[in-house]
Amino acid sequence: MSPKRKVLFIANPISGPGAKLKLPALITRHLDNQRFDWTIYKTKQRGDATERAQKAVQENFDLVVAVGGDGTINEVAQGLIFTTMPMGIIPNGSGNGLAKHLGISDHIPTAISQLNDSQTTPIDTGWFNDQLFLNVAGIGFDAQVAHAFDNHDRRGLLSYIWLSIREYLQFTPQATELIVDQLKVKTTPFIITIANGSQYGNNAFIAPHASLEDGLLNLTIVAPLNIARCLTFPYKLFTKSLSNSKHTQLMTAKKIVIHTSAAKAQIDGETIAAQATNTVEIKPKSLLIFAPKI
Ligand SMILES: Nc1ncnc2c1ncn2[C@@H]1O[C@H](COP(=O)(O)OP(=O)(O)OP(=O)(O)O)[C@@H](O)[C@H]1O
Numbered sequence: 394m395s396p397k398r399k400v401l402f403i404a405n406p407i408s409g410p411g412a413k414l415k416l417p418a419l420i421t422r423h424l425d426n427q428r429f430d431w432t433i434y435k436t437k438q439r440g441d442a443t444e445r446a447q448k449a450v451q452e453n454f455d456l457v458v459a460v461g462g463d464g465t466i467n468e469v470a471q472g473l474i475f476t477t478m479p480m481g482i483i484p485n486g487s488g489n490g491l492a493k494h495l496g497i498s499d500h501i502p503t504a505i506s507q508l509n510d511s512q513t514t515p516i517d518t519g520w521f522n523d524q525l526f527l528n529v530a531g532i533g534f535d536a537q538v539a540h541a542f543d544n545h546d547r548r549g550l551l552s553y554i555w556l557s558i559r560e561y562l563q564f565t566p567q568a569t570e571l572i573v574d575q576l577k578v579k580t581t582p583f584i585i586t587i588a589n590g591s592q593y594g595n596n597a598f599i600a601p602h603a604s605l606e607d608g609l610l611n612l613t614i615v616a617p618l619n620i621a622r623c624l625t626f627p628y629k630l631f632t633k634s635l636s637n638s639k640h641t642q643l644m645t646a647k648k649i650v651i652h653t654s655a656a657k658a659q660i661d662g663e664t665i666a667a668q669a670t671n672t673v674e675i676k677p678k679s680l681l682i683f684a685p686k687i
Contacts, residue, residue, distance in 0.1 A: 408485050466527065488550075490661075493595075
């Protein structure tokens with residue numbers, strides 16, 4: 394029999410919309426204990442997950458599993474990027490966009506059992522002004538909603554819907570110029586999203602054709618919404634049909650430069666400051682992911 398794989402779970406104890414996770418009991422029950430030896434580390438503060446993941450690379454673990462929302466997954470990935478240590482994911486956030494793209498269940502016991510039958514695959518990573526994103530970065534309305542969400546005390550899909558309506562009423566589009574590889578694009582958009590994965594989370598497909606393995610960024614530019622399009626845009630987003638919208642431009646590129654007066658951006662759902670000039674790049678196959686077959 395081959396030796397057991399040593400797994401470190403890095404879990405954010407404050408993430409997730411619901412009741413606190415009973416992780417040890419769930420892992421004991423659903424992970425194949427004949428094949429995996431495991432230990433759990435609970436993060437103590439922001440940034441902690443990156444440090445713990447970096448240390449795990451020096452120790453004799455075979456796999457690190459991030460347990461939390463997209464913020465925690467991003468932090469664990471920062472510690473593992475460009476190494477040979479694969480990252481598994483147990484999604485416990487509000488949107489779980491990357492996990493959904495990878496076919497990892499939102500149901501935590503199922504996501505743990507999926508580890509028994511996963512494989513290691515290299516994926517691309519996105520970089521927004523040298524900050525790592527795995528799933529989606531954006532400027533415009535999505536950054537405004539991410540900022541409102543950061544300052545909101547409730548998590549979950551309903552909070553997203555409520556904040557989206559509230560922020561829509563206050564949103565002002567900003568003039569923006571992009572250089573998409575060599576092509577210049579001028580726009581005053583509702584949303585500019587630069588995607589590596591295909592969805593924000595909750596099956597909201599902002600970049601319906603995005604692949605994590607194609608070495609390309611997927612750019613989605615959504616024009617400002619009038620009242621009628623407030624209904625058709627979410628419909629197209631959730632039915633993966635944004636490519637049928639004449640108000641939405643979809644492009645791919647290796648490098649995108651964004652000149653904007655917007656103050657905020659979001660990367661993997663966390664708000665950061667946008668600069669006057671922002672450079673977004675892709676690093677092909679730079680992170681090993683342990684996930685169900687994609
Ligand atoms: N022990 C901790 N105390 C406070 N904050 C923490 C702790 N551990 C991690 N964090 C921070 O919590 C933030 C939110 O984490 P995460 O995105 O995983 O959960 P979430 O906000 O519930 O998920 P989602 O954004 O999908 O709703 C991250 O920025 C992370 O750095």
